[in-house]
Amino acid sequence: MDLVSSLDPAIATRLKRDADGLVPAVVQDVESRDVLMVGWMDDEALHRTLTTGRGTFWSRSRQEYWVKGETSGHTQAVREVRLDCDGDTLLVLVDQSGPACHTGERTCFDADRLL
């Protein structure tokens, strides 16, 4: 995960990563404004997201990169990427094609309401 990344150094210096070199990336639907999911990005995943326009994440469980929709076809066309005031969280605005959740739900937050 700590490979040399091609991420723009001007961005890389503003990123505050956790101990694993990751930041959470909140993915929001640009149309419905629903929060769809949260993924994790290292420098390389962010670089790929910014340059390919496809939501690209680091899987903490599988320890590999994954592109949203690569297997399901439910792709995320990236419209906007923002870094928060502390530099430790990303907000990614996307055009989501089909359900965002691997369970088939529209969002990953649809199924379990605590309050």
Added chain:
Amino acid sequence: MDLVSSLDPAIATRLKRDADGLVPAVVQDVESRDVLMVGWMDDEALHRTLTTGRGTFWSRSRQEYWVKGETSGHTQAVREVRLDCDGDTLLVLVDQSGPACHTGERTCFDADRLL
């Protein structure tokens, strides 16, 4: 942080925490649908959020609980809390009073657009 928490055991068993016992909590404005900020919660912060209706977080830098608006007056009245499909991220829908960001911006994602 690993104190015994009063969090409902039925919820606690569904939570998948990171190595520090935390999950990210995405805070969204229930009216504007803006993503306002991302904070971190352990079991106790979630318990307090659910039972007091005030957004309560764990500060990773200060290693203490904090209640949104406690010093700024810019409180978050919690309307809804959802757990994601993996049990490792929370979505908190709030009525935000005033700017959500400590910099005075409306959201923590207003200032730094990468794409």
